[in-house]
Amino acid sequence: MADRLTIVTWNINSVRLRMPIVEKLLAELQPDVLCLQETKCPDANFPEKAFRAAGYEHMAIHGQKGYHGVATVSRRPLGEIEKREFCAMGDARHVAVNVPFNGAVLRLHNFYVPAGGDEPDREVNPKFGHKLDFMSEMQDWLNGSETSRPAVLVGDLNVAPYEHDVWSHKQLLKVVSHTQVETELFEKVRERGGWLDAMRHFTPMEEKLYTWWSYRAKDWSKADKGRRLDHIWVSQPLAGAVRSAQVLREARGWEKPSDHAPVVAVFEC
Structure with a gap:
């Protein structure tokens, strides 16, 4: 019998503040696994009860007060939890x-992945240097044994790599998230790592x-000045199992x- 697995990735920009729409997504979409970024709360304050009530009993939480934070919640058991520190x-x-x-x-x-601040110059903007160093550590690690097995990498990677991943390639070439040094x-x-870009695959x-x-846009949908900052990558041993990858724009x-x-x-x- 075929096994079907649905994974959602979402930068939630404060999980406690936006728990009502998280619950809405879980109820309507019923994914097997939800990966959240920018949860902005320490592990002790993570809304575990709400997730358990929604049917998501299994959690891997890596948070901190007020900043950053990632969490993976699942209806399936989770094993070998690892929280890696970068830089x-x-x-x-x-x-x-x-x-x-x-x-x-x-x-x-x-x-x-770190956003990188406003100025795309590591000499005057340490945040940009941090972002580049973070990705360099990813490059050194995410290959070999990490990608020779079935693996999925998701999250807010804070880079829009291709021309049509931004509303204006020309106007954003010198804007952090779409600069040449970042995209390269x-x-x-x-x-x-031989990762498949699942979103561009479809x-x-x-x-x-x-x-x-x-x-900042009064009407975000009408202005439609977007960027593709969130990604789903799939290792080659799992590439044949990807059936779809799409943005839930209405959310x-x-x-x-x-x-x-x-x-x-x-x-x-």
Whole structure:
């Protein structure tokens, strides 16, 4: 009998503040696994009861007060939880788990890559240097034994790598998230591990594809000045099992929304 697995990744921009729309998504979509970024709360304050009430008994939480934070919640048991630190900063930006799938397990990485500040120059903006160093550590680690097995990498990676991943390639070339130094390093991370970009696998390169729209726009949907900052990568041993990957755009318009929309991937073997 075929096994079907649905994974959602979503930068929630404060899990406690936006728990009503998280519960809405879980009720309507009923994914097997939900990966959240920017949870903005320490582990002790994570709303575990609400997730258990929704049927998500299994959790891997890596949070901190007021900043960053990632969490993976699941209806399936989670094994071998790992919380990796990058750049010796002590930030809560990664958690990995094993998820049962098709009689075995897949390794699921949940990332929140640093945004990088406003100025794309590491000499004047340490935040930008931190972002580049973070991705360099990803490049060194996420290959070999990490990608020779069934694995999925999801999260807010804070880079829009391709021309049509932003509303205006020309106007954003010098804007953090779409600069050449970021996009080239981003591709090195992905290519060294042999990761499949699941979203672009199902959406042609010439089509616009966004997951984030700024709060600054009075009508975010009409202005549609988006960027694709959220990603789903799949290792080659699992690539044949990906059935779909799409943005749940309507969630950006829910009450008191995050500025990111969820991304949904379905796997089946």
